[in-house]
Amino acid sequence: MLTDGKATVVSAASAAILFTQIQNDGIPFGYHQANCHNIAHYICLLAKAQNITLAKIWAFTPGIYTASSRRVISFTDQNKLSPTGKIDWGYHVAPVILVEEEGAVVKMAIDPVLFPEGPVPYKAWLDRIKTKKLIYLLMDAEWYLFNTSYLNNTQLEFFDMQTDEPVKPNVIFPYWFANKCVTDFFKYEEDSLLYAWLEKGLAVNDTASEFYENEIKPILDDPSASALLKDYRDLVGNVFNFETVFRDYMYNYEMNIDFYERHALIIEEYRNVFNTHVEKWKQKVAELGILL
Known part of the structure; x- marks a missing residue:
């Protein structure tokens, strides 16, 4: 949860300066389908490197915290990239900065996607x-x-893989959260750190944005390219398909052998783009030189 006194209190001017730095750091805000947690975490690292400790706000829909609902955050895809025309988020997260205004401390969300x-x-x-x-x-x-x-x-019940004894979760939720299916939080360490989830998530958004600008945007209004546009929307407009192909080198029921054969050249090209972005983000994170 939020520890009293842990986040840094800054002036409104300092918050504005940090926001400008965030906007100018090359963070891939243009792909709205996914990876808000990676964007939020990187922003927190960027701020921490300047001795500003942020917090985070997590918003959960019934589709995430209960098994009895499919309700999610849903809005129109302004980029016309989603196959359904809508973007659905089961949850959303943003960094929070504590800003002192007229003697009071205000918790402010940093979310250039929703509030540029x-x-x-x-x-x-x-x-x-x-x-x-x-x-x-x-x-x-x-x-x-x-x-x-x-x-x-x-x-x-929580169990350690090494024993049969129950262990405490990382986060003790408030009593009103007891019947929810969001069961625990974890830090950026162990498998997530080892396998570079942060850097790969940011690279997914970078690569998807590049694919959209170079391959999809030019054919959005071209009736003769409708079949190709459908395939590209299935590939890029659905983040699970995109990650399956470019991050995981795997197949699913949409990204099947026929799809791979139809688009082998462009898949190979953008796998190289993705790998280049992964290395870029690894370097940027390493240059910050900190973990939270």
């Missing part, structure tokens, strides 16, 4: 993604991502 003008009070951020029965948590910045389960927190 600057930080906004976190309740304004929640209003923008308003969904029925949305719940939120304010958390320390080091919590990178969360686990979910078909069992809720009152039913689930």
